[in-house]
Amino acid sequence: MAVKIRxxxxxxxxxxxxxxxxxxxxxxxxxxFIEQLGSYNPNTNPASIVLNGERALAWLxxxxxxxxxxxxxxxxxxxxxxxHLDGGVAKGALTQEAADAKWNAWKAERDxxxxxxxTGIKNAAIEARKAAKAEEAKVNEARAEAIARKAAELAAAxxxxxxxxxxxxxxxxxxxxxxxxxx
Numbered sequence: 001m002a003v004k005i006r007x008x009x010x011x012x013x014x015x016x017x018x019x020x021x022x023x024x025x026x027x028x029x030x031x032x033f034i035e036q037l038g039s040y041n042p043n044t045n046p047a048s049i050v051l052n053g054e055r056a057l058a059w060l061x062x063x064x065x066x067x068x069x070x071x072x073x074x075x076x077x078x079x080x081x082x083x084h085l086d087g088g089v090a091k092g093a094l095t096q097e098a099a100d101a102k103w104n105a106w107k108a109e110r111d112x113x114x115x116x117x118x119t120g121i122k123n124a125a126i127e128a129r130k131a132a133k134a135e136e137a138k139v140n141e142a143r144a145e146a147i148a149r150k151a152a153e154l155a156a157a158x159x160x161x162x163x164x165x166x167x168x169x170x171x172x173x174x175x176x177x178x179x180x181x182x183x
Contacts, residue, residue, distance in 0.1 A: 002026075005059060005066040005074070007040065008033065017041040020051060020070060022059050035059075040073055046117055051077050061086075081106060 002025035007018040009030055018040045021033035037059070038051035056079045060066070066074055074080050085099040094102075 003034065003059070003062075003064040005037065005056065005064050005070045007067070007069055015043060017043065020056075020073065022064055025065075045121060046114060049073060049077060051079070053077060053079050053082070057082055057086075078103070078107060078110065 003022060004025045005020065005022050006029075008021045008023075009016050009018055011017045020037045020040055022035045022037060023031070023033040027033065035055065037056050038049065040050075041048045051073070056074060056077075060074075060079065060083045071080070082103060085094070085103060088094045089096050089099050
């Protein structure tokens with residue numbers, strides 16, 4: 001029986017997540033499986049992967065073949081590196097302590113890289129918010145200037161209208177004042 005480590009699709013349309021399973025190669029994609037090893041959610045940034053590495057390694061050792069995507073996930077999680085290092089220990093090319101040291105160094109480097117990506121995403125979001133806030137402040141300032149300009153124009157127009165009205169009233173008042181004096 002050919003055994004594969006592959007993904008089993010779940011979730012809704014355009015928002016899928018996957019279970020990482022060990023299944024008979026002849027079984028349907030979302031059908032019967034032997035064991036569930038974990039899950040993979042590509043909808044988050046970075047993609048979230050929950051994997052039982054020990055069980056995946058055990059299945060690799062007994063001959064289970066991962067699909068291309070499952071192979072990439074196993075590589076990302078370091079299961080394939082661990083399998084490779086265990087093969088070197090079995091052949092006598094290196095000791096278990098050296099293999100563990102290489103594994104721990106790789107794991108620390110990978111964790112640092114993931115943390116740097118998360119921090120970069122968080123900082124980019126903060127910078128985007130700051131830029132949006134600065135742009136909004138600029139737009140608000142331009143609106144305030146436009147409103148102040150309109151208010152000044154309106155005040156000037158009202159002052160001119162009042163001056164014109166007082167100018168019209170002044171000759172009329174002078175004529176009214178002169179008229180009773182003549183009578």
